[in-house]
Amino acid sequence: MALVTTRDMFKKAYEGNYAIGAFNINNMEIIQGVVNGAKAENSPVILQVSSGALKYAGPKYLKAMVDAAIADTGLDIALHLDHGPDFETVKLAIETGFTSVMFDGSHLPYEENIAKTKEIVEYAHDHSVVVEAELGVLAGVEDDVKSDVHIYTDPDQAKDFVEKTGVDSLAIAIGTSHGAYKFTGEAKLRFDILEEIQNKLPGFPIVLHGASSVDPESVETCNKFGGNIAGAKGVPNEMLRKASSMAVCKINMDTDIRLAMTASVRKVFGENPKEFDPRKYLGPARDNIQKLVQYKIKNVLGSSNKL
Ligand code: G3H
Ligand code: 13P
Numbered sequence: 001m002a003l004v005t006t007r008d009m010f011k012k013a014y015e016g017n018y019a020i021g022a023f024n025i026n027n028m029e030i031i032q033g034v035v036n037g038a039k040a041e042n043s044p045v046i047l048q049v050s051s052g053a054l055k056y057a058g059p060k061y062l063k064a065m066v067d068a069a070i071a072d073t074g075l076d077i078a079l080h081l082d083h084g085p086d087f088e089t090v091k092l093a094i095e096t097g098f099t100s101v102m103f104d105g106s107h108l109p110y111e112e113n114i115a116k117t118k119e120i121v122e123y124a125h126d127h128s129v130v131v132e133a134e135l136g137v138l139a140g141v142e143d144d145v146k147s148d149v150h151i152y153t154d155p156d157q158a159k160d161f162v163e164k165t166g167v168d169s170l171a172i173a174i175g176t177s178h179g180a181y182k183f184t185g186e187a188k189l190r191f192d193i194l195e196e197i198q199n200k201l202p203g204f205p206i207v208l209h210g211a212s213s214v215d216p217e218s219v220e221t222c223n224k225f226g227g228n229i230a231g232a233k234g235v236p237n238e239m240l241r242k243a244s245s246m247a248v249c250k251i252n253m254d255t256d257i258r259l260a261m262t263a264s265v266r267k268v269f270g271e272n273p274k275e276f277d278p279r280k281y282l283g284p285a286r287d288n289i290q291k292l293v294q295y296k297i298k299n300v301l302g303s304s305n306k307l
């Protein structure tokens with residue numbers, strides 16, 4: 001039981017045709033829901049922290065809670081910086097004790113993305129930390145990076161980028177996007193691009209961002225109890241399962257956690273407006289997150305019993 005990098009996790013996932021769930025954490029209940037789910041499924045897990053989460057909870061609190069989660073569950077856990085915007089944030093994460101960092105230079109000109117990623121890879125590797133980078137642009141919102149259109153990852157560029165930067169994993173754009181509104185029409189992912197990247201970079205771990213499935217039941221519960229989430233649509237679970245069996249070794253989910261949590265909290269308040277004990281609404285939210293995580297591990301990621 002320790003904080004580990006994603007190196008061994010990804011190797012086993014690639015060879016075993018499954019993926020590791022990377023869940024965004026912001027507070028204690030989310031951490032407990034996620035790790036209890038992973039523990040119940042005997043599954044490896046990645047906890048990831050965005051810049052927004054760093055600001056919200058503070059690096060010291062997050063690190064201490066993740067240490068507590070490891071001690072409590074006996075799991076090996078990777079602690080990852082999600083969408084690191086700059087060197088300063090990457091350094092803060094590494095100083096805090098993160099074992100993996102993402103540098104997101106996907107919005108930069110190609111050569112600049114290479115130069116900045118390479119600099120971060122050298123620094124991180126010197127500190128025994130692994131690095132995820134991104135190539136291509138996901139439609140939607142990536143922290144402060146907004147885009148209306150997808151720019152799919154170019155497979156030749158992906159190979160060139162990995163060779164020039166020495167990065168440990170690569171997030172690619174094949175049609176997913178962040179948030180609850182991923183597709184206006186039918187859901188479609190460019191598996192042909194993923195396959196081409198896999199062929200050009202055999203054995204290399206690929207990461208899928210914007211991969212929440214936006215469970216209609218959670219959306220319905222939110223709306224039934226006073227919410228107003230209209231037209232939400234996520235990535236179908238079958239597509240995520242297919243990606244997990246290919247080169248995708250890490251699947252990022254945040255929106256699904258948010259919806260599971262909010263649906264539970266709204267339900268408690270909707271059914272009992274007199275309630276004001278936080279344990280009475282955060283407890284069910286934590287349980288619902290655990291249920292979601294177990295479902296994903298078992299039916300989508302395929303990482304049950306892979307410890
Ligand atoms: O990719 C972004 C994640 O969903 C994190 O979102 O920046 O609101 O914490 P956040
Ligand atoms: P979702 O918004 O689909 O959950 O994606 C989360 C993500 O990619 C975090 O980096």
Ligand code: ZN
Nearest residue numbers: 178209210252
């Ligand atoms: Zn992301």
